[in-house]
Amino acid sequence: MAAAPNHRASPRRASRRRLPWGQIGTHLVLLLLAVLFLFPFYVMLVTSFRSPSELFTPEFHLLPQEFTGLKYYIESITTSPVLTFMKNGVIIALGILVMQILTAIPCAYALAKFEFRGRNLLLALVIFALTVPIQVPALPLYLGLNALGLLDSYFAAMVPFFLSVFAIFLFRQSFKSYPDEIIQAARLDGLSEWAILWRIVVPGSIPAIAAFAVFSITTHWNDLYWPLIVIRSNELMTPPLGLATFADVESGENYGALMATATILTAPLMLVFMLAQRQFVRGVTMTGVK
Amino acid sequence: MSVETTGAPRAFALPLRRKRLGAELPGWIAYALAAPSMILLCLLMLLPIAVMLVMSLTNYRFGDLSYAFIGVENYLDLADDRTFWRALSNTFVYVAIVVPGSVALGLALAVMTTGLRRGRKIYQMIFFLPVTATVVAMATVWKYLLHGTIGPFNLVLQSLGLPAIDFFSDPDLALTGLAIINIWSLAGFNMVLFAAGLTAIPSELYDAAEVDGLSEPLDRFFSVTLPLLGPTTLFVIVTSTITAFKVFDTVAVITRGGPRGSTDVLLYTTYLEGFSYFRMGSAAAMTVVFLAIIMVFALLQTWVLDKKVHY
Amino acid sequence: MMSAGVELDRIEKTYGATTTLRAATLDVKPGEFMTLVGPSGCGKSTLLRIIAGLLPQTSGEVHIDGASIDHLPPRERDIAMVFQSYALYPHMSVAENVATPLKVRRLSRMARLPALGRLLPGQARTRREITDEVRRVADLVEIGPLLERKPAALSGGQRQRVALARAIIRDPRVFLMDEPLSNLDARLRVTMRAEITALHRRLGATFIYVTHDQTEAMTMSSRVAVMMDGTIIQCSTPQGLYEAPEDLRVARFIGSPEINVVASDTVAGWEGGNTRLGQLLQRPLHIAFRPEAVRLSAESAAQTDMLHLSCHIERTERLGHDVLLFLRVLADGAGVTARIPAADFARLDAPGGVLTASLHPADLLAFGPDGKRVALPGLAAATNRGLSHVG
Numbered sequence: 004m005a006a007a008p009n010h011r012a013s014p015r016r017a018s019r020r021r022l023p024w025g026q027i028g029t030h031l032v033l034l035l036l037a038v039l040f041l042f043p044f045y046v047m048l049v050t051s052f053r054s055p056s057e058l059f060t061p062e063f064h065l066l067p068q069e070f071t072g073l074k075y076y077i078e079s080i081t082t083s084p085v086l087t088f089m090k091n092g093v094i095i096a097l098g099i100l101v102m103q104i105l106t107a108i109p110c111a112y113a114l115a116k117f118e119f120r121g122r123n124l125l126l127a128l129v130i131f132a133l134t135v136p137i138q139v140p141a142l143p144l145y146l147g148l149n150a151l152g153l154l155d156s157y158f159a160a161m162v163p164f165f166l167s168v169f170a171i172f173l174f175r176q177s178f179k180s181y182p183d184e185i186i187q188a189a190r191l192d193g194l195s196e197w198a199i200l201w202r203i204v205v206p207g208s209i210p211a212i213a214a215f216a217v218f219s220i221t222t223h224w225n226d227l228y229w230p231l232i233v234i235r236s237n238e239l240m241t242p243p244l245g246l247a248t249f250a251d252v253e254s255g256e257n258y259g260a261l262m263a264t265a266t267i268l269t270a271p272l273m274l275v276f277m278l279a280q281r282q283f284v285r286g287v288t289m290t291g292v293k
Numbered sequence: 294m295s296v297e298t299t300g301a302p303r304a305f306a307l308p309l310r311r312k313r314l315g316a317e318l319p320g321w322i323a324y325a326l327a328a329p330s331m332i333l334l335c336l337l338m339l340l341p342i343a344v345m346l347v348m349s350l351t352n353y354r355f356g357d358l359s360y361a362f363i364g365v366e367n368y369l370d371l372a373d374d375r376t377f378w379r380a381l382s383n384t385f386v387y388v389a390i391v392v393p394g395s396v397a398l399g400l401a402l403a404v405m406t407t408g409l410r411r412g413r414k415i416y417q418m419i420f421f422l423p424v425t426a427t428v429v430a431m432a433t434v435w436k437y438l439l440h441g442t443i444g445p446f447n448l449v450l451q452s453l454g455l456p457a458i459d460f461f462s463d464p465d466l467a468l469t470g471l472a473i474i475n476i477w478s479l480a481g482f483n484m485v486l487f488a489a490g491l492t493a494i495p496s497e498l499y500d501a502a503e504v505d506g507l508s509e510p511l512d513r514f515f516s517v518t519l520p521l522l523g524p525t526t527l528f529v530i531v532t533s534t535i536t537a538f539k540v541f542d543t544v545a546v547i548t549r550g551g552p553r554g555s556t557d558v559l560l561y562t563t564y565l566e567g568f569s570y571f572r573m574g575s576a577a578a579m580t581v582v583f584l585a586i587i588m589v590f591a592l593l594q595t596w597v598l599d600k601k602v603h604y
Numbered sequence: 605m606m607s608a609g610v611e612l613d614r615i616e617k618t619y620g621a622t623t624t625l626r627a628a629t630l631d632v633k634p635g636e637f638m639t640l641v642g643p644s645g646c647g648k649s650t651l652l653r654i655i656a657g658l659l660p661q662t663s664g665e666v667h668i669d670g671a672s673i674d675h676l677p678p679r680e681r682d683i684a685m686v687f688q689s690y691a692l693y694p695h696m697s698v699a700e701n702v703a704t705p706l707k708v709r710r711l712s713r714m715a716r717l718p719a720l721g722r723l724l725p726g727q728a729r730t731r732r733e734i735t736d737e738v739r740r741v742a743d744l745v746e747i748g749p750l751l752e753r754k755p756a757a758l759s760g761g762q763r764q765r766v767a768l769a770r771a772i773i774r775d776p777r778v779f780l781m782d783e784p785l786s787n788l789d790a791r792l793r794v795t796m797r798a799e800i801t802a803l804h805r806r807l808g809a810t811f812i813y814v815t816h817d818q819t820e821a822m823t824m825s826s827r828v829a830v831m832m833d834g835t836i837i838q839c840s841t842p843q844g845l846y847e848a849p850e851d852l853r854v855a856r857f858i859g860s861p862e863i864n865v866v867a868s869d870t871v872a873g874w875e876g877g878n879t880r881l882g883q884l885l886q887r888p889l890h891i892a893f894r895p896e897a898v899r900l901s902a903e904s905a906a907q908t909d910m911l912h913l914s915c916h917i918e919r920t921e922r923l924g925h926d927v928l929l930f931l932r933v934l935a936d937g938a939g940v941t942a943r944i945p946a947a948d949f950a951r952l953d954a955p956g957g958v959l960t961a962s963l964h965p966a967d968l969l970a971f972g973p974d975g976k977r978v979a980l981p982g983l984a985a986a987t988n989r990g991l992s993h994v995g
């Protein structure tokens with residue numbers, strides 16, 4: 004080492020001669036952790052293929068001794084309203100997303116590019132509301148929906164989320180950085196303010212909107228709290244609510260079908276994640292620092 | 294420079310009301326753009342919070358035809374309510390396990406994976422996987438996984454000759470069991486935040502540390518990585534605290550506050566009070582306490598973000 | 605459409621306590637190429653935006669062909685603008701960028717809807733016309749082969765042409781250009797300069813062209829308006845600005861190298877000159893003269909009317925055809941810049957770097973303490989120097 008003429012070159016040369024023990028050690032630790040992290044997913048999958056008798060023997064085998072095929076998946080789809088849950092999940096998550104985008108984009112544009120009286124107050128309210136989770140206004144919202152006779156409906160499941168202050172905040176950041184000169188060019192070209200927003204400015208913020216879409220869909224597909232409060236009927240239940248109810252009814256006797264159901268309900272988002280990892284991670288961690 | 298609208302100040306400055314210039318956008322445009330959001334903000338957020346604050350001063354029960362203002366009695370009752378205090382302390386104990394666990398694990402994962410020459414992406418994907426999984430679905434899996442008799446975890450323990458651990462039937466272990474699930478689902482999220490912080494550290498600093506004789510990985514970690522990750526770490530801690538504080542799904546699916554109230558957390562108690570027992574007044578008071586604590590965290594978060602910006 | 609005259613009448617613009625424009629007045633004739641030149645931050649962009657209707661003025665009026673247009677929103681003013689950053693729509697192809705102003709004007713609101721709009725009947729002809737028009741204009745500015753590209757895939761010069769095409773296609777009454785060449789490299793700037801003036805000739809429209817580069821201003825336009833501190837201090841032909849600046853700031857801004865400025869009492873101490881000059885120099889004035897006005901010889905010539913200064917050469921800069929000499933007057937230490945043809949410099953024999961600089965009193969410009977031009981009557985016009993030394 005001391006003979007190496009160039010200090011910077013020495014570690015690289017050394018690493019070519021010796022095995023990179025540090026790297027191997029890190030890999031070993033990470034492999035162990037990866038196994039631990041994946042274990043619940045593995046259990047979920049493998050249990051959905053095990054026969055009941057095997058489940059209740061006090062021995063653990065890595066693979067099912069007797070392969071049940073898609074038996075539990077078929078059972079899960081035919082005997083419980085899994086597909087209905089998924090349909091509801093899609094309707095509610097997309098309905099919320101569409102409303103959030105339609106309301107947040109104009110407001111964010113006004114906050115980003117217009118000067119008007121009350122703008123700072125509105126911005127302050129948005130920032131305050133950012134910190135308030137759904138559990139805070141839940142009681143009055145429930146009473147209000149009940150008074151209007153709207154409980155147990157898609158509308159009730161969606162309405163508290165029609166406004167996303169997070170979307171407003173995020174889009175405002177994105178719109179602010181849109182060049183004023185292009186907006187002015189559009190005004191000279193004769194576009195209306197509404198057309199400038201939707202046809203000129205919004206296309207420039209597609210990445211931010213896509214990231215928010217991932218964030219919003221994940222959040223509301225997975226939400227248990229609010230559906231638990233306002234949804235009663237089976238045919239309106241979202242995947243988490245349906246699974247919670249279903250698991251309860253089954254009371255642990257049919258683990259195979261339960262795990263099959265869990266797999267089916269978890270699969271869509273996981274697939275999206277695997278296919279578009281970068282965008283997905285960006286969307287989900289958006290609440291974090293950039 | 295921003296687009297100007299009919300600025301009210303100018304209208305005041307001029308004695309005579311001047312004809313509007315074509316260059317000035319009509320003032321209503323901005324209001325029209327913001328109106329839908331402003332209305333929803335009032336209806337869905339401000340009004341409900343006001344109603345909840347008022348309701349916390351009443352003895353209103355859902356379904357009752359009348360109610361009375363009872364001042365701060367709900368709050369005084371809470372101060373004497375052992376269940377409430379247990380829920381509060383359970384929540385804080387839970388936070389105290391989840392935050393250090395998920396932050397330390399997230400940091401370790403970030404440092405280890407970003408230091409890899411190969412395989413960094415696949416590892417990060419694996420550790421992020423729990424973040425993407427539906428909490429309720431994974432809660433049912435964990436419930437079975439840690440089941441006292443037939444759970445694979447215990448079967449593995451037994452096959453190694455170790456005694457079985459029944460997490461969710463043991464009041465001393467149930468909260469820890471839930472915390473483990475949360476650490477599992479939060480560590481990958483924190484890893485991504487830390488990884489972003491790590492890539493922002495200029496590599497010249499490591500070269501400089503090496504030149505200064507800090508060639509051991511641990512030396513470099515403590516002299517360069519950790520100090521420069523300081524602001525990120527603060528942020529991750531606050532964010533994790535807020536997440537952990539809002540624990541609800543796993544409690545609702547796995548333990549329902551049991552055994553013997555050992556996993557009764559603030560949101561779950563509030564939920565039961567409001568939506569099972571329909572005691573709206575006292576549920577509102579609990580929510581106010583919850584909101585107050587959340588606001589403290591939020592202030593902390595803004596403060597931390599500010600610091601990060603000025604770093 | 606016919607080209608139109610633009611009159612600016614005492615335009616003021618204030619931002620809170622700061623005044624950006626003060627009584628900016630300008631009269632642009634129909635079909636004229638008017639250049640607005642001034643240092644960065646003097647308010648040129650602000651003025652253009654007020655003309656375009658993108659920014660409201662605090663007071664003052666904008667007229668086009670004698671009619672006030674202040675009440676019109678930008679889209680109804682029939683004015684096109686080319687921005688410094690080009691302001692192309694980044695998500696649209698070149699063809700869509702260029703077609704946008706026509707689509708907005710000629711297609712109905714419904715027909716402009718994405719995808720759906722194409723299905724509406726009775727607009728195929730209009731669409732075809734727009735496509736033809738886009739092609740014609742694209743050929744005019746030589747971007748025909750680029751029509752399908754996105755702005756991000758274009759070079760600076762190509763973007764510039766697209767921005768021009770988007771303005772041309774509207775056939776507006778007035779073209780506004782805000783430093784359109786400042787983002788281009790030096791060579792391209794020279795080519796585009798020529799192209800824009802050629803374009804002006806071909807279109808015959810009124811151009812108001814903004815730049816901070818006096819060379820650009822002097823070479824491109826029929827008239828130049830010099831703007832300083834939010835007001836237009838002189839508007840004249842390039843030659844008029846060069847030879848007869850009405851303000852010391854104009855004299856300093858126009859011409860490169862910068863004009864020589866010396867206090868009148870220093871000039872009074874210089875050898876030679878005539879009695880008339882001596883009288884005039886009694887007042888406190890700034891005396892200015894162009895570097896080309898300085899004549900150099902090795903020996904002290906005795907021509908009576910001329911001012912003679914013994915100088916030594918501090919530094920020389922060769923500019924190819926010409927040489928710049930930075931001189932120091934031996935008697936009083938005043939600095940003087942001279943510009944002479946390189947051939948003359950070669951013939952010049954300056955022993956020990958000392959030589960005699962001569963000035964004709966008629967080449968001197970005088971400015972009062974307030975910077976305004978003061979006439980020096982009785983000093984007949986001397987040399988008539990062209991603009992070959994500008995820039």
Ligand SMILES: Nc1ncnc2c1ncn2[C@@H]1O[C@H](COP(=O)(O)OP(=O)(O)O)[C@@H](O)[C@H]1O
Nearest residue numbers: 294295619624643644645646647648649650651
């Ligand atoms: N929105 C604004 N608020 C306050 N001052 C401004 C604003 N816009 C421009 N200014 C000021 O007006 C002056 C003129 O700006 P500008 O017209 O862009 O100058 P130029 O184009 O000649 O470089 C600058 O000093 C600038 O700081």
Ligand SMILES: [Mg+2]
Nearest residue numbers: 648649782783
């Ligand atoms: Mg400018």
